[in-house]
Amino acid sequence: MESSVRRLAVLLCGYEFIPHSVSYHGGGQRFWHAVPVCCYLMDTEMGYVVVEGGLDERKLRDAGARQRYFPQRPGYPTPLVTSEHELLPQLAAMDVHPEMVTHVVLTHLHADHTGHTLAFPEASVHVQQKEWEYARQLTPAEGFIPEEFSVPADRLALHEGDWTLMPGVELLFTPGHTPGHQSVRVALQDGRQFLLVGDVVDDRRNMAENILPGGMTDPTQARASMERIRQIMDGGATGIFLHDAQQIQEIPLAPEWL
Ligand SMILES: [Zn+2]
Numbered sequence: 001m002e003s004s005v006r007r008l009a010v011l012l013c014g015y016e017f018i019p020h021s022v023s024y025h026g027g028g029q030r031f032w033h034a035v036p037v038c039c040y041l042m043d044t045e046m047g048y049v050v051v052e053g054g055l056d057e058r059k060l061r062d063a064g065a066r067q068r069y070f071p072q073r074p075g076y077p078t079p080l081v082t083s084e085h086e087l088l089p090q091l092a093a094m095d096v097h098p099e100m101v102t103h104v105v106l107t108h109l110h111a112d113h114t115g116h117t118l119a120f121p122e123a124s125v126h127v128q129q130k131e132w133e134y135a136r137q138l139t140p141a142e143g144f145i146p147e148e149f150s151v152p153a154d155r156l157a158l159h160e161g162d163w164t165l166m167p168g169v170e171l172l173f174t175p176g177h178t179p180g181h182q183s184v185r186v187a188l189q190d191g192r193q194f195l196l197v198g199d200v201v202d203d204r205r206n207m208a209e210n211i212l213p214g215g216m217t218d219p220t221q222a223r224a225s226m227e228r229i230r231q232i233m234d235g236g237a238t239g240i241f242l243h244d245a246q247q248i249q250e251i252p253l254a255p256e257w258l
């Protein structure tokens with residue numbers, strides 16, 4: 001199969017400490033877990049592609065900014081981004097500098113996915129139209145930081161439904177967690193296939209036990225999107241889960257490539 005994608009890397013960009021109710025529908029508030037926040041890098045014939053913007057560590061380290069940008073969960077610990085987790089230094093260690101990134105794809109616009117969206121001055125930023133319309137009205141108290149995705153109009157690409165970024169990179173409209181969520185199906189030149197699930201579900205337990213995610217704007221859509229990703233994985237794509245505390249410890253991470 002023709003593909004423009006030479007390599008794919010997973011970058012561990014921080015952690016969030018959340019109750020099971022956030023990851024698993026009906027999961028309750030007794031048990032908590034620390035889940036990773038990931039970004040992805042693709043080395044393609046059309047430049048470097050970054051998927052997800054992660055968390056902005058600057059907003060977490062300054063007390064005033066933290067209060068202003070992460071007030072949405074009273075009593076919750078704020079997310080953690082250590083120096084080892086920072087996105088831009090991890091990219092630099094792979095010799096990828098911001099101006100070399102040609103495309104940024106966001107699965108959705110929650111604040112743990114948008115932190116560094118504006119860090120890539122040459123990149124087109126790709127979002128679903130429905131997500132854009134929904135999220136740009138919302139506030140940090142609702143889990144969104146619109147200023148992080150206030151992309152100049154000439155670099156913003158809004159999409160409706162499934163679309164193809166380049167040979168080997170297909171975006172699948174997978175709403176339900178949010179109204180305009182999309183997942184990324186990647187076919188590498190060596191024939192391996194991956195599905196960057198985004199937040200359709202948090203981890204492999206959702207899939208194994210058929211548990212919907214905790215956070216949903218539409219349970220019917222969320223169920224359909226979960227079934228869609230299951231079919232794609234059954235068809236031979238390896239699912240990469242963005243908030244999976246176990247899988248992140250089992251797969252090669254940047255600066256290694258998958
Ligand atoms: Zn989310």
Ligand SMILES: [Zn+2]
Pocket residue numbers: 110112113199243
């Ligand atoms: Zn998330």
